[in-house]
Amino acid sequence: MDSVLDTAPDPAADPAPQAVAKSSPSEDAYRHLRDRLLSGSFPLTRRLAEGRLADLVGVSRTPVRHALIRLHGEGLVSRHRDGGYRPAVPDPNDITCLYETRRTLEIGALWRPAEIGATHHRPTLDALREDWESLRREQPPADAGFVALDEDFHVRLAQSAGNEVMVDLLRSVNARIRVIRIHDFLSDDRIEQTISEHLEILGAVLVDDPSTAERIFRAHLAKSKEVAEERALRAIARMATLD
Structure with a gap:
């Protein structure tokens, strides 16, 4: 078997992603909240209030909001019944x-x-x-x-x-x-x-x-x-x- 697949992809068309994104307030908030979620540092049923999280991370509410949207897309937070987000349970x-x-x-x-x-x-x-x-x-x-x-x-x-x-x-x-x-x-x-x-x-x-x-x-x-x-x-x- 010495033939090569005709449909083989060009590896240059799908470059490896970077493990760490460029630092920004939104990225800092995302990484901080992600790491705390992974370590189990938030109450499971409590709403993740943007204001409290902003104080915790040391940024404004806007980067926190962006981070929560990203975390929701990744499945690490889910919608809270009272609005906003809470830690997700897979x-x-x-x-x-x-x-x-x-x-x-x-x-x-x-x-x-x-x-x-x-x-x-x-x-x-x-x-x-x-x-x-x-x-x-x-x-x-x-x-x-x-x-x-x-x-x-x-x-x-x-x-x-x-x-x-x-x-x-x-x-x-x-x-x-x-x-x-x-x-x-x-x-x-x-x-x-x-x-x-x-x-x-x-x-x-x-x-x-x-x-x-x-x-x-x-x-x-x-x-x-x-x-x-x-x-x-x-x-x-x-x-x-x-x-």
Whole structure:
């Protein structure tokens, strides 16, 4: 199998997102509130009042309003019955179904080239490996924003299989599951392990070994789900005790 998929994407058309956005009052408010939500620092049922949050962050109400809209889009806050927002509580059944869907899509992408008598798009894989070897050499600090880089890895890997419908579905699942997955990147050991496992998956794909790639990916996904759910539940439990 030495052919390359005709539909293989141009990796330059989908550049890796930046884990940390340029600082601004709105970005500062977003990062501050996001980190406090992830650590379970707000009461679960209390309305997140803009004025109180503005005093907490040290900005005006407008950046806080923008941050809350962004957090709502990411699923970290939900609408409060009295208006405004409150910390969100993900539905466990939805999360399980989303993880199952993600697993199916990504394993399908690992096997697709072999099943149609082709190979993954080598330039995409080479660029992806270069990016993640760079991250291994200079590991970024633990931060929830790392989820953007992680999602980018899995999307570009799926793109190398040449099925853009599969890629679009994976992007949609990633967006809906991000509220949980973001919890997986809050410690240096998880960043290190994620980088190492990504490179192991890539190594198997580069030598046309989807069986090994699937085995590594399944373990990678299971561990990520376990860590993310445990940390998310811990944060929710803490919020439930606050008044």
